[in-house]
Amino acid sequence: MEIFLSAVLGELASRSINFFISKISKPRVVLDVEDSLQRALLRAQVIIDEATGRHITNQAMLQQLDMLRDAMYQGRYKLDAFRYQYHDEEDAKDQVVSHSSSLLKLNSVKGIFSCKTKTQILEQLEDALDNLSSMILDVKELVVFLTGYPRLYHQPYSMHLLLSNCMFGRQMEAELVLNFLLHTQPNGVEELEVLPVVGPARVGKSTLVAHVCSDERVRDHFSEIVFVSDHDFKDEELTHLWERCVKKCQNSTPSKYWRTLVVVEVAGDINETEWKRLYAASKRCMTIGSKIIITSRSDKIAKLGTTRAVTLKYLSEEAYWYFFKTLAFGSTDPTMHPRMAYVAMEIARMLNRSLISATSTACLLRDKFDIPFWCKVLTFLRGLIKWHASSFGEHPSDAQRQNKPAHLVRMVRTS
Incomplete structure (x- = not known):
């Protein structure tokens, strides 16, 4: 009997020890994955920063870099969601609740990991790590080839300074437009x-083209850049097109070839007869090497191009968070302010991937780097979006994208 009890007690003790060991070791596994993901993100960032500083003409390389960039955004998004909405969840809730009674309803906070288990969180992090690691392996040859492309500029120290000099999330599209403009046709x-540049409303088509046109290489390549709207070529007298068009970026020292770039902005579909008249008039007036860019929300303009259309889409949720976080925190490390990062993540989700809202809201937050104020902004946005959805049936940014009036209100100034 004593031998049996001893065996049972030994088995129970062994199972208890294994149970406690598993409880203790589980967070360690998560932390190991977190550290590995952080290192992989750093490697991906190094490759992307190096590529961003070079003029790449190979379209396959641009597509590969775009895939790596997407994987990096997804990895950062999941890592931040783990750190700020799970790891520091309780502290963030306490801070939010203490400053706003409306945030007491924690079940309304639909955070990324608010309802997920530890196992699910670990799986999310492992998936992000595996995806990013495989992408880094895939670009090994690309890293070698990068050194063969010329440098464009020196990287500034802080990423928030770089955003003012580039089109965030549009690096591949910008390079495609740039390569089209600088490419010279064979003799004869x-x-x-x-x-054609195609994309929905407020996705950044005109901004992309304007950004590329401001490039010094483009301005040196073309003697003048002319911006035309679809209203400018409905008149019969297209021979006087250049007298009616608004000329921008005219070079003070024009190229000896006198190349002209015409940017045509069309709201929707374009009448084929009008387009043929415009194209014929442009061909008569413009010298060899001149080019046309046409932007529209309609996919039908893709058939008007002599090359493959550049298509723009709204930023993914992961890329949008990276953009908003960088603008809101500036040179400040978000990991040093996990509560504020948690609130910022919720604010970014409320903005529904609107670039205009991200820029203005992030500027507001950065100017008043204070957790009570950030919580008030979050409360205000929740109330505004709820009211707009109940009154008009949609998010304010969705209304703006459809050219509908969006009803906005002002925050009350506090003393």
Whole structure:
């Protein structure tokens, strides 16, 4: 009997020890994955920063870099969600509740990991790590080839300074437009090249083209850059097109070839007859090497191009968070302010991937780097979006994207 009891007690003790060991070791596994993901993100950032500083003309390399960039955004998003909405969840809730009674309803906070188990969180982090690691392995040859492309500029110290000098999330599209503009046709070819740029409203089509046109290489390549709207070529007298168009970025020292770049902005579909008249008039007036870019929300303009259209989409949720976080925190490390990072993540989710809202709201937050104020902004946005959805049936940014009036209100100034 004593031998049996001894065996049972020994088995119970062994199981208890194993149980406590597993309880203790589980967070360690999560922390190991977190550290590995952080290192992989750093490696990906090094590759992307190096590529961003070079003029890459190979479209396959641009696509590969874009995939790596997406994987990096997804990895950062999941890592931040783990750190700020799970790891520091209780502290963030306490801070939020103490400053706003409306945030007491924690079940309304639909955070990324608010309802997930530790196992699910670990799986999310492991998936992000595996995806990013495989992408880094895939670009090994790309890293070698990068050194063969010329540098563009020196990277500034802080990423928030870089955002003012580049189109965030549009690096591949910007390079495609730039390569189209700087590409020279073989001798004897006199075709007037056309590049369509397609995308929904407020996605950044005009901003992308304006950004590329401000590039010094483009301004040196073309003697003048002309911006035309679809209203400018409905008149019969297209021979006087250049007298009616608004000329921008005209070079003070024009190229000896006198190349012209025409940017045509069309709201929706374009009448094919009007387009043929515009194209014919442009071909008569413009010299060899001149080019046309046409932007529109309609996919139908893609068939007007002499090359493949550049298509823009709204930023992914992961890329949008990276953009908003960088603007809101500036040179400050978000990991040093986990409560504020948690609130910022909720604010970014409320903005529904609107670039205009991200820029203005992030500037507001950065100017008043204070957790009570950030919580008030979050409370205000929740109330505004709830009211707008109940009154008009949609988010304010969705209304703006459809060119509908969006009803906004002001925050009450506090003393």
